[in-house]
Structure formats: structure tokens, C-alpha cells
Amino acid sequence: MANIIDTHSHLADPKFDNDRHDVIRRAQEDGIVAMIAVADTLRSIDDVVDLARQYDVIYPTAGIHCHYAESTLDSDIEQLKNILHRTSDIVAVGETGIDLFYGKDTLVRQTQLFETHVKLSLEFGLPLVIHCRDAEQYILDILSRYPDATGVFHCFSGNDIFCRQVVDIGFYVSFSGIVTFKNAEQIRKAVLSAPVDKILVETDCPYLAPQGYRGNRNEPSYILKTVECIAETLQLPFEDVARKTTENARILFGIGR
Numbered sequence: 100m101a102n103i104i105d106t107h108s109h110l111a112d113p114k115f116d117n118d119r120h121d122v123i124r125r126a127q128e129d130g131i132v133a134m135i136a137v138a139d140t141l142r143s144i145d146d147v148v149d150l151a152r153q154y155d156v157i158y159p160t161a162g163i164h165c166h167y168a169e170s171t172l173d174s175d176i177e178q179l180k181n182i183l184h185r186t187s188d189i190v191a192v193g194e195t196g197i198d199l200f201y202g203k204d205t206l207v208r209q210t211q212l213f214e215t216h217v218k219l220s221l222e223f224g225l226p227l228v229i230h231c232r233d234a235e236q237y238i239l240d241i242l243s244r245y246p247d248a249t250g251v252f253h254c255f256s257g258n259d260i261f262c263r264q265v266v267d268i269g270f271y272v273s274f275s276g277i278v279t280f281k282n283a284e285q286i287r288k289a290v291l292s293a294p295v296d297k298i299l300v301e302t303d304c305p306y307l308a309p310q311g312y313r314g315n316r317n318e319p320s321y322i323l324k325t326v327e328c329i330a331e332t333l334q335l336p337f338e339d340v341a342r343k344t345t346e347n348a349r350i351l352f353g354i355g356r
């Protein structure tokens with residue numbers, strides 16, 4: 100049986116409201132031994148923390164997504180800080196980052212909010228879950244000012260050169276179902292350029308279902324397809340990729356130690 104950690108799932112998303120319990124049970128039956136439930140708003144932090152209390156295979160994060168940079172108030176940041184103070188089971192700060200695909204007009208606010216998260220991650224000794232879209236250099240520039248920061252670039256979709264840069268500053272790269280897409284040659288090249296001890300896997304469910312499930316709602320069980328694809332790309336046995344990425348996730352998020 101597989102032994103895999105889904106390092107990025109939005110299990111609190113309303114798309115799971117009707118069958119969340121079944122989705123989580125199916126994942127466990129398929130050998131998904133842990134799932135990081137990622138928050139993207141203040142409200143969703145409460146939801147993922149609640150979920151983690153119901154299921155011992157679920158680990159919550161806390162953060163406010165860059166999509167909400169414009170509407171995030173100072174009082175929201177205070178609240179985020181309070182949550183981090185009083186909730187010891189949170190395993191990461193995020194997701195956070197910069198997304199210029201959605202428009203450059205909010206870059207200043209996104210940058211401020213991201214930097215706030217970086218500082219929080221250092222203050223609380225937690226890794227960052229970074230969302231990076233069309234903003235590679237902006238994010239690397241900010242991180243270069245915080246050499247002690249660590250974490251993961253989630254849903255990695257850059258090329259092999261960016262992948263090396265990410266790994267060189269001590270961060271992990273997490274591959275999602277998009278690595279399985281026919282036209283994802285560039286991402287598979289990035290897989291080849293990453294040291295195996297820096298690779299994580301994720302679904303980013305309910306989004307980004309892998310090849311074979313495209314157009315459907317994604318769920319943690321489908322991560323098997325992603326691990327299969329990475330194993331093929333690296334020409335390693337499936338079990339080795341599963342075991343290694345799980346080990347990496349345990350180290351980064353401090354799970355099961």
C-alpha cells in the first residue's frame with residue numbers, strides 16, 4: 100500500500116461539504132497517511148483547525164492568500180497572529196505569496212502581505228507554504244532578505260532553472276496534478292532538476308485534478324497519479340518516490356515526530 104502525504108489540500112472547501120468524510124476515508128484507504136489542510140482566509144483557518152481536531156491524519160495551516168491582499172486589514176493580521184499564538188497544532192504559515200496572473204495592480208499590497216507572513220513564519224518557527232504565479236523574481240528577492248526562512252513552493256509550475264534557485268535557498272518544491280498533463284514537459288524537466296530529498300507532492304484539491312480525472316473535482320486519492328508520473332519521470336520505483344516524498348514532508352512540517 101502507498102504511503103503518501105498530500106501536502107496541499109483545501110479540504111475545508113465547500114465543494115467537499117456533501118461528502119468530506121467519504122473523501123478523507125477514501126484517501127486513507129488508498130494509503131494517504133496524512134493531509135495538510137491549507138487555509139487561505141481567516142475563516143478557513145478555523146475550518147481546517149476544526150477538521151484537524153476531527154481527523155488525526157489532517158494537519159492545518161494558517162494564512163491569508165495573496166488573492167485577498169487588497170481587502171486584508173491590519174486587524175486581520177492581528178487575528179492571524181493570535182490564532183498562531185493559541186493554536187499549537189498548526190504546521191505551517193500560508194498559503195501566502197504573490198500572484199501576478201491576477202493583475203499587477205495589487206503587487207504592492209501582495210508584497211506587504213507576503214512579507215508579513217515570512218516574518219510570522221520566522222517568529223513561530225514554522226515553514227511557509229508559498230503560492231507563486233508569474234512572480235518568481237519578486238518572491239526570491241523578498242526571501243533573500245530572510246535567509247533563515249524555509250518552506251515549500253506549492254504547485255510548482257516553473258522551469259528547471261527556477262527549481263534550482265528554489266532548492267538552492269533551502270526550500271522544497273511541491274508538484275501537483277499538473278505535472279501529469281501532456282503539455283507539462285517543462286515541469287517534468289523541473290522534477291528532474293530537483294534533488295529527491297527536496298520534492299513533495301500535493302493535490303491542491305478541489306482544483307487541478309490530474310490527467311485521467313481532468314474536469315472532475317480533485318481529491319487526495321488522486322495523488323497516486325502524480326506520484327506515478329514523478330516516478331516515471333525519475334525512473335524510480337513508485338514506492339521509493341512515495342516513501343521519500345513522505346519523509347520529506349514529515350521533516351518540513353514536523354509531522355509524526
Ligand SMILES: [Zn+2]
Pocket residue numbers: 194229230231253254
Ligand atoms: Zn496556491
Ligand SMILES: [Zn+2]
Pocket residue numbers: 107109137194303
Ligand atoms: Zn492552495
